[in-house]
Amino acid sequence: MSDALNIIQDPTLTYHQELLALARLGESTDDSLRYSDAYYEAKKKGALCDLNEGVMPYRPRYICPDYSLLFEKGCKFLALEPPKDLLEAVNALEIFYCHVPSITSFPVYLGDLDKLLEPFVVKEDRAFAKKVLGLFLRNIDRVQTDSFVHADIGPEDSVTGRLLLELTEEMQLAIPNLTLRYDPERTSDDFALACVKCMLKTAKPSFANHRLFVSEWGEDYAIASCYNGLSIGGGGFTLPRLRLYECALDAKSPEDFLARELPRHIDLQLEYMDKRVKFIVEQSSFFKTNFLVTEGFVKQENFTGMFGVVGLAECCNYLLGITDKKKGFGMNDEATALGLKIMDAIDARVKAHEAPYCDAYGHRYRLHAQVGIDSDGMDDSPGTRIPIGVEPPMLDQLEVNEKFHPYFPTGTGDIFKFEETWLKTPEAILPIIKASLSRGLRYFSGYLENNDVVRVTGYLVKKSEIEKLRAKKQSLNNVTVFGMGAQDGGHALDRRIQEHDESAG
Amino acid sequence: MRAPVNRIIPFSNVDGPGNRTAVFFQGCPFNCLFCHNPETIHLCRGCGVCVETCPAGALGFDGDGKVVWDREKCVGCDTCIKVCPHDASPKVRWMTVEELMQELRRCIPYIDGITTSGGECTLRNEFLIELFTEVRKLGKTCLIDSNGSFNFEADPRVLAVSEGVMLDVKAVEQEWSDTLISHPRELVLKNLDYLLGVGKLQEVRTVIFPGRDRENAETVRYVAGHIGPTCPYKIIRYRPFGVREKYQKLLGEFETDKEYAERFAALARELGASKAFVV
Ligand code: SF4
Numbered sequence: 001m002s003d004a005l006n007i008i009q010d011p012t013l014t015y016h017q018e019l020l021a022l023a024r025l026g027e028s029t030d031d032s033l034r035y036s037d038a039y040y041e042a043k044k045k046g047a048l049c050d051l052n053e054g055v056m057p058y059r060p061r062y063i064c065p066d067y068s069l070l071f072e073k074g075c076k077f078l079a080l081e082p083p084k085d086l087l088e089a090v091n092a093l094e095i096f097y098c099h100v101p102s103i104t105s106f107p108v109y110l111g112d113l114d115k116l117l118e119p120f121v122v123k124e125d126r127a128f129a130k131k132v133l134g135l136f137l138r139n140i141d142r143v144q145t146d147s148f149v150h151a152d153i154g155p156e157d158s159v160t161g162r163l164l165l166e167l168t169e170e171m172q173l174a175i176p177n178l179t180l181r182y183d184p185e186r187t188s189d190d191f192a193l194a195c196v197k198c199m200l201k202t203a204k205p206s207f208a209n210h211r212l213f214v215s216e217w218g219e220d221y222a223i224a225s226c227y228n229g230l231s232i233g234g235g236g237f238t239l240p241r242l243r244l245y246e247c248a249l250d251a252k253s254p255e256d257f258l259a260r261e262l263p264r265h266i267d268l269q270l271e272y273m274d275k276r277v278k279f280i281v282e283q284s285s286f287f288k289t290n291f292l293v294t295e296g297f298v299k300q301e302n303f304t305g306m307f308g309v310v311g312l313a314e315c316c317n318y319l320l321g322i323t324d325k326k327k328g329f330g331m332n333d334e335a336t337a338l339g340l341k342i343m344d345a346i347d348a349r350v351k352a353h354e355a356p357y358c359d360a361y362g363h364r365y366r367l368h369a370q371v372g373i374d375s376d377g378m379d380d381s382p383g384t385r386i387p388i389g390v391e392p393p394m395l396d397q398l399e400v401n402e403k404f405h406p407y408f409p410t411g412t413g414d415i416f417k418f419e420e421t422w423l424k425t426p427e428a429i430l431p432i433i434k435a436s437l438s439r440g441l442r443y444f445s446g447y448l449e450n451n452d453v454v455r456v457t458g459y460l461v462k463k464s465e466i467e468k469l470r471a472k473k474q475s476l477n478n479v480t481v482f483g484m485g486a487q488d489g490g491h492a493l494d495r496r497i498q499e500h501d502e503s504a505g
Numbered sequence: 506m507r508a509p510v511n512r513i514i515p516f517s518n519v520d521g522p523g524n525r526t527a528v529f530f531q532g533c534p535f536n537c538l539f540c541h542n543p544e545t546i547h548l549c550r551g552c553g554v555c556v557e558t559c560p561a562g563a564l565g566f567d568g569d570g571k572v573v574w575d576r577e578k579c580v581g582c583d584t585c586i587k588v589c590p591h592d593a594s595p596k597v598r599w600m601t602v603e604e605l606m607q608e609l610r611r612c613i614p615y616i617d618g619i620t621t622s623g624g625e626c627t628l629r630n631e632f633l634i635e636l637f638t639e640v641r642k643l644g645k646t647c648l649i650d651s652n653g654s655f656n657f658e659a660d661p662r663v664l665a666v667s668e669g670v671m672l673d674v675k676a677v678e679q680e681w682s683d684t685l686i687s688h689p690r691e692l693v694l695k696n697l698d699y700l701l702g703v704g705k706l707q708e709v710r711t712v713i714f715p716g717r718d719r720e721n722a723e724t725v726r727y728v729a730g731h732i733g734p735t736c737p738y739k740i741i742r743y744r745p746f747g748v749r750e751k752y753q754k755l756l757g758e759f760e761t762d763k764e765y766a767e768r769f770a771a772l773a774r775e776l777g778a779s780k781a782f783v784v
Pocket residue numbers: 558559560561562563564574578579580581582583584585586596
C-alpha cells in the first residue's frame with residue numbers, strides 16, 4: 001500500500017487531518033535542501049531531530065502576528081476594516097486566524113486577547129460581552145482544532161481577562177492554550193488567584209515570568225504554541241533539537257562529551273538551522289509575498305531560530321553511570337551540576353554562532369527546552385525536566401527548575417499535578433508560584449489530578465478525546481494523537497501528585 | 506537546646522492559612538484514642554524492637570545504647586512504626602533551633618509562615634520561643650497547633666512571638682473526655698477562653714464521631730457558645746485511617762458521614778459560631 005493510500009484509508013483521521021498528512025507527504029518528495037553527511041548520520045542515530053518539520057519549509061515554524069495592527073489599520077488582503085465594536089473585532093480575529101500559517105497550519109499565537117478586546121468589551125453590557133466571547137472561544141475550539149493554538153492575558157486584571165477565565169471554566173475546552181503574563185507589580189493577587197483557580201480546574205492558564213521575558217524580548221513578546229517565548233510581529237523560523245541522551249552515547253566521559261561530542265552535535269544542528277533559515281527567507285515565497293509580511297503584521301528581522309534540547313536528565317545520568325534515575329538528575333547534586341555545565345557550554349556555543357538574519361537579536365539563535373514528542377518515549381525527558389515518575393517533592397523540583405529555566409528565552413516550563421484539596425486553597429499555591437518566578441522559574445503549569453482537560457507535556461488534551469482515538473474514532477483536535485502517544489510511551493500523565501501536605505520524605 | 510522533630514513538611518495547605526511549612530515535634534501528653542499519628546505520642550524508649558525489623562538497615566544503636574536512625578538509608582517503609590510497642594518512632598531528629606532554621610530557610614521564600622504541630626509542640630515551649638523569634642525576623646508568621654494542654658495564661662511568652670493558636674477541643678463532657686483523651690479537659694477549656702480574650706485564637710477544631718450524638722453535640726455547643734462569630738470553627742470528620750486498631754473498634758471503622766457532620770456545623774452556626782464549616 002502506498003503512503004498516500006494509508007492516509008486516505010485511516011479511519012481515525014478527519015478530512016482536515018488527512019489533508020495535512022497528504023501535504024506533508026507531498027513536501028517530502030523534494031530533497032533539494034541538503035545537509036552534510038555528518039548531519040544525516042547524527043539524525044539517523046537519533047542524536048539530532050528535526051521534529052518532522054518537513055524537508056521544504058514553505059513558512060516559518062511559528063508566526064506571531066501583531067494583531068493590534070489589524071485593529072488599527074485593518075487588513076487589505078482580507079478586506080477587513082478596523083473593527084468598531086466587539087462583534088466586528090471578534091469576527092475580524094476569527095477570519096484573520098484562518099490565514100496565519102505555522103508548522104501545524106494553525107495559528108500558534110492568537111494575541112493578547114484581553115488587551116486587544118478590552119476597549120470593545122467595556123462598551124458592552126457584561127452579559128452580552130460574555131456571550132460574544134463564549135462564541136469566540138467556541139469558534140476557536142472548533143475551527144482552530146489544534147492544542148498548539150495559544151492566547152495570552154495579563155499582566156493586568158481586566159473585564160475581558162475575567163470573562164475569559166469564567167468561560168474557560170464553564171466550557172472546559174482544550175483549545176486554546178492560555179498564559180497569564182505574571183508581573184508581581186502589575187498583576188493583582190486577586191486576579192492571580194482567579195487564574196490559579198481556573199488553572200486547577202482546566203489546566204490553564206499557565207504562569208509566565210513576565211519580567212524575565214521582558215528583559216529578553218522587550219514588552220512585545222508572545223507566549224505561543226506550548227510555552228514558546230517569541231516576538232510579537234515576529235516568530236520562530238525553525239526548531240530542531242539535540243537529543244542529549246543520544247548525543248552522549250559515544251562519549252567516553254563527561255569531559256569527553258563536553259570537549260568533543262557536544263560541540264560536534266551543536267555545530268551540526270547550527271548547520272541545519274542556518275540552511276533552513278536561509279531557505280525560508282531566500283527561497284520560499286513567504287517573506288516575499290505573504291500579506292502578513294507585505295502589510296507589516298510580521299517583520300522578517302523579528303524572527304529567530306530556536307535551538308532546541310531534550311533529554312538533559314538522561315544525558316547526565318548516562319555520563320555519570322547513574323542507572324537508578326531516582327538517584328539521578330534532579331535528586332543528585334553531581335548530576336545537576338553536570339547539567340548546568342552542559343547548559344553553559346550549549347549556551348556559549350550557540351551565542352558565539354553568527355546566524356543568518358535574526359537581526360533583532362544580534363544575529364543570534366535562542367535556546368528552547370523542547371517539550372518532547374510522543375516518539376521520545378522514556379529515552380529523553382522534555383528539555384531539562386526531571387524524568388516523570390521520579391520527581392522529588394515540589395520544593396526540590398522547583399529549585400532545580402529555577403536553575404535551568406533562565407537559559408531558555410524561547411521557552412521552557414514545568415507542570416505540577418495537584419490533588420483535590422488544593423482547589424479549596426488556591427491562596428496556598430499562589431505564594432509558591434510567586435516565589436519561584438522571582439527566583440528564576442520561567443513558566444509554571446498546574447492542573448488537578450481528576451480533570452478531563454490535562455496538560456500532557458506542554459499542550460492540553462482531553463482524556464475523553466484520547467479514549468475516542470483508542471476506540472478508533474476520530475478526534476477533532478489534531479493533537480489528541482500526540483497526547484495518546486505521550487501517555488503510552490512517555491507516561492506523561494503519571495507525574496507526581498502534590499498531596500495536601502507534600503512531605504520531604 | 507534540642508527538640509525532637511518527627512517531620513518537616515515543606516509545603517502544606519492544611520495547617521493554617523496559605524502555604525505553610527509544618528514542623529511536627531515528637532511527644533504528646535494526651536493519648537487520644539483517635540490519634541492518626543500514634544507514633545508521635547511517646548519518645549523512643551530504646552527497647553530495640555524496631556531495629557531488627559528495618560529492611561534497609563537504617564536503624565542501629567549508638568555507643569550509649571540509644572537507637573539511631575540513618576536518614577540516607579531509610580526507604581520510608583514505616584515498618585519500624587508499625588512494630589513499635591510504645592507508640593514511638595525511631596525516625597526522630599533531635600535538632601537545635603539553628604539546625605531547624607537551616608532547613609526552614611529553603612522554604613521561607615515560598616511560604617506564608619510556619620506551623621508547629623505534633624505530638625504536642627508546646628511541650629517544647631522554650632524551643633518554640635527561640636524558633637519563632639528567628640522565623641519572624643524573616644518576615645513570616647508562626648502558628649501553634651495545640652491540644653490545649655499548655656497553660657498559656659501562666660506563661661504567655663510564646664504567644665508574644667506568634668500569631669496565635671489553632672486549638673483542638675476534642676471533648677467537653679467529662680466522661681467522654683476521660684475516655685477519649687485520657688487527660689483532664691479543664692485546662693483546654695480555660696485556654697479556649699483565654700486565647701479568645703487575648704486575640705490569639707486562630708481557629709478551633711472538633712472531630713465528630715459517628716453515632717455519638719450526645720457527645721458531639723455537647724462539644725460543639727460548648728465551643729460555639731464561647732467563640733462567637735469571628736473565630737473559624739472547623740468541624741472535622743472522624744476517619745479511621747491511621748487510628749490504632751483496638752480503638753477503631755470502639756470509635757468506628759468507617760468515617761463520619763458528611764451529612765452527619767454538616768448537622769453539627771449547622772448547630773454551631775445556629776449558636777453563633779458563624780464561621781463553622783466541615784472540612
Ligand atoms: S521507615 Fe523505619 S523500618 Fe522502614 S527503612 Fe526507614 S527506618 Fe527502616
